[in-house]
Amino acid sequence: MLQQLFSKLGRRRSSKDVAKERLKLVLIHDRANVSPQFLEMVKGEIIKVIRNYMEIDEEALDIQLTKTVSEEGEGIVPALIANIPIKSVKSSGRSL
């Protein structure tokens, strides 16, 4: 019976690993929220790069930190989701 108990305990992930993983996730959000400039900086850089290839609606650009289900099935992972409306693609962006 004791052995059964031990094997059961063994299969469960240690609670400190659970704690660490939960903390890492929650801190990604907390840290982004501490500096409101953070997302603005990311946004600015993204616009700079994309502008080289296409004309986008900068006013309507929406970017946020969120959570999503991992494709590898490892549970919830943080994700940066950007919604960037395109007005037109520059000719230099077309395939040669």
Add this chain to the structure above:
Amino acid sequence: MGEVIVITSGKGGVGKTTTAANLGTGLSLLGKKVVLVDTDIGLRNLDVVMGLENRIVYDLVDAVEGTCRLKQALIKDKRFDGLYLLPAAQTRDKNSITPEQMVKLCEDLSEEYDYIIIDCPAGIEQGFKNAIAGADRAVVITTPEVSAVRDADRIIGLLEANEIKNPALIVNRVRPDMVKKGDMMSIEDIIDILAIQLVGVVPDDENIIISTNRGEPAVSENKSMAGQAYRNITRRILGEDVPFMDLAGQGNFIAKVKKLFGFRSA
């Protein structure tokens, strides 16, 4: 010119006041001139932890408002040479003083003292802003719990936003027996997450409660584990390179006996 060190944590009850008391006392035992400043206005406790509650006449707000001279508000600790306490006001609130007044106070105190140890209130509101206003450096306290580590991370961000760079970390109430079992985050786990420099690890020690009961800081008790940890922290604060204590195998005796007989300790 003295140095102003703020002891902060975000979360309440993780050991800010105990740390302030022990660090201040530890520094005075090493011959430094120290003043402990309790900025937790309305919820003062550094006085009782230090056992100086019966000697308060004037307080921080009196000194800042000019009701008394700064010297009159400082309580000299007769047990430890060079140690003084500036108690918080108990019947006022956090808005009774401003960050500008704190900056001035810290400047005045650092003319006379080697170290000014500021005990910060919990939270991130006015009391926190007052406490960090005049600080040169910061010590962040956490415990190995998700709530405390999360709040410590927030505090680290706010300290950096306020130009207090490179805060040092103390992990308090570590239980080596639980860490060993994988039921408590280790020091490495916490450092990995917070990414700041470690200045001390304090084991969960019932001597802290006993010394608080008596109003005698544990740092002056030779046989206390936590006291030893605080003595090490004091020397690291002074810039000495002190090896970290080996906490493994120091779980309390009863827990060990219980484990031997297959009980799970509560």
